[in-house]
Amino acid sequence: MRCQQPDASTSGRDLLHQGCSSARRSSRRNAARVACAGQKEVTLLDYGAGNVRSVRNAILKLGYTLREVSSPKDIMGAEKLIFPGVGAFEQAMGVLRSKEYTEPLREYIQAGKPFLGICLGMQLLFEGSEENGGVEGLGIIPGRVTKFDTSLGLPVPHIGWNTLEQRRESQLLSRVGDRRVYFVHSYRATPSPENNDWVLATTEYGGSFISAVHKGEISATQFHPEKSGSAGLDIIESFLEAPEEPRSAYTNGHMKGLAKRVIACLDVRANDAGDLVVTKGDQYDVRDTDGAGREVRNLGAPVELAGRYFTEGADEVTFLNITGFRDFPLGDLPMLEVLRRASEGVFVPLTVGGGIRGFTDAEGKQYSALDVAAEYFRSGADKVSIGSDAVDAAQEYMRTGQKTGKTAIEQISWAYGAQAVVVSIDPRRVFVADPASTQRPTIRTEHPGPNGEQYCWWQCTVKGGREGRDIDAVELARAVEALGAGEILLNCIDKDGQGDGFDLELVRAVSDAVTIPVIASSGAGSPEHFKEVFDNTGAAAALAAGIFHRKEVSIEEVKAHMSESGIPTRTS
Template sequence: MQSLSARQAAGEASTSRAPSSRSAAPARRTSVVCSASSSSNKEVTLLDYGAGNVRSVRNAIKKLGYTIRDVESAADLASASKLVFPGVGSYGQAMTILTQKGLVGPLRDYIHVSAVQFHPEKSGATGLDILQGFLEPEAAVAARKAAAAAAATSSSSAAAAAAAHSPRGLAKRVIACLDVRSNDAGDLVVTKGDQYDVREKGDAREVRNLGKPVDLAARYFEEGADEVAFLNITGFRDCVMEDTPMLEVLRRASERVFVPLTVGGGIKALTDSSGRTFSAVEVAAEYFRSGADKVSIGSDAVDAAQAYYARGAQADGSTAIEQISAVYGKQAVVISIDPRRVYVSDPAAVPHATVQTSRPGPAGEQYCWWQCTVKGGREGRDLGAVELARAVEALGAGEILLNCIDNDGVGQGFDLELVDAVSRAVTIPVIASSGAGCPQHFSQVFRATGAAAALAAGIFHRREVGISEVKAHLAAENIPARI
């Protein structure tokens, strides 16, 4: 594999920086200058205690024009006029760190805290408005009064009509996915395969190039994507850990994208080109520090599930899933499943969960199961997608990204039977992936299955369908979605 510099990854001039720490906590800086202003009323105190993705919080505050002062001691809390205290998915780990730093008591004494049960820095324009409202309460009050006055002048019938057409319930998410790899010239590009083949047809067989990762991610944020997923399908084995190109992609993307970022590919224990070894938690920490909110694990999850069943469905704490979720919380661990449909005539003939299918097999088979694959779909395992989903939930995963090799790049819709079978088997959210070709495919999967989100790639990259079109269609179908 060719190595890529940070400059190639971001498409910008590279800058020198010190190697990052390998510990679970981010490297400390006394202050981070986020704007030209240095007045005290434009300063925010940030408690960065090494518990997750604080880079996105920093970037959100930067976007609002504030300077950040990091908490180095309890005295910094006492003198803070505005304090941002990021949350984390693993309460026990967070409390351990805060106790070690002697900050639990001072935090209890500090009363000027705005508490929210979601991530405003990852909730698009609305979240940034809420964060700004905390930082600038006087301006927020004035804005609310102006909005109320404007609403009072609108007709009551129009307001009633809007309310009648506003779907209720937990919003379904629309996610843009970017498969990222180096092309034959060594440039980092977004590509898209047809049943996992990312090369163009013809003699040249070049890697399909659909754009630059950061630029596309920023475009999808502006178009209304609820999340963006980067799936690294190149193994960057010939570089040191801190120079892995995907880290720079995340750093750049987190400056422009204010919805959750997921990154997959290479989230496992490894030895880099310098000979240094990293645990799975240390690798994940590098990605979280660079701007990721979630990490996605693929082939290693299949190995973990098979070992789990070999132990009699017992967890032993040895897997990356268990270790990362213990430190960063279950919500930070996504499992990417790459299954392929296998037809059978008799469901009793296989030890896997089967369904009676509406799409009979080539020999008229009435039943099927979905075989898990590894190595980008090149190797099948004797493990079903349903069994894998159950195992990884037991091991501590918080979400499943459910692909389908048979439907990938075809544009004929999601495999509804697969999505339904897996979403019924687990209690954690399932993201439907592979096969979207039009807005109607999104409403189909949300109505026919328990999917919490649906993901697409090629139709968004090629502008065949816009994210706003999908959202408008869902609203017209009375399916709750963020507009």
């Protein structure tokens, strides 16, 4: 490991000239702030999968510097080692073996040196996992990792803010108290007599699973402390050094369990001057109607707005890139920089959508959707959202009944796990007088059509709602779930910008049809609308944009109303 001063010059420009592999090396070198003599130091084991930028940023925010593991000997040389595992079990173990990290990592842990594993970094400590058909782990903790039981009716992946049941006191969780922490995973380890001496905390989701382990100097969490706001920063700091303030009381007197999420969405595009701005419009028209200029509506700067929503209590922040850079996603330097800067101060999950697809550049070089997604992950995204390409993939899958492994959904899900893939669905209502007049699945609606039609279905669209496809939202949702999507962002063109509430019929139809979480979007105008969608549908989260940007309704007001109404809510 080399000692050098921090280099803040991270840029995607190298990618334009040297290809994805050199950009990966450059991004990693520059993003890692390396320790120098006399400073507090942490060693980070980043094996190259997923977003670990937020872990780096959290450590730097707490006043520590970083050393990167670049060879097997660096592991045993660490004073404190953090291992943030991201992605799928098989791919992670494969990378550890190929880099010859497996045995040094076992030796480090068995020596009892300070270690913090995060998410997959905890799961890999167990004997193995049933993921990917069965894979052996590091064998430190007795037990195997298994998938959540979808037959229980709970959405899987388990995504969101849940509570901890602390089994015993420890420095690691000494300042968490009743605050929720952020989970995103499809597989979990369960408590047993054999691993009881390791279990620090459990969480309920279709049964009790292990959410934190601790023995000696070895700690690990199933949740992501770097995405758990102030509670998570307290956990990381408690691992790094003993907290000075008194320990919290663990009363868990508030409503337990998985909270319903409130997500702030930022539609980002370049304005006519070439600057990235947050914008919003009705039915995707983002230009002002007043005046002769018809300029792009500017509601603020993306990084500053994201920071504001984090402070106000947003459970997640979503960036939807609707600018022309999507023609060359890996050359989208401004949007990549937005992610990098936002992740420095926003310690909740970040999702980015727009241009997540395979493409060929001007020189004829081909890039896969996985290449594109990887660059966004490295820049600070936790999840990517796929839109139009998902419709094409679903239609082909429905036509053939076969998975090719070549779609963006399949590629990214295989490498990073289903929880990293969100599919954005943009449907509009199609009214029919008689269900027999269409092959699409219909419902009897409580809101008849313009000619009194009593039935409707939801036609999916592509290209920002400009082009309709002969596929229903329910059919699309089922197909993308089968292909490996872990979450659905469900928009509604008819409701967009109306402010009269979510399309409850649409949200109910889709959330009832799939076993993955559904995010309701489009139409929110008041705190009551969030309560309505959670009370009347299976939505796991609800998203809004314009009402938050214009400060018509605050995130605090929404959450206060949800909490007062008995809806599980993260309020701190």
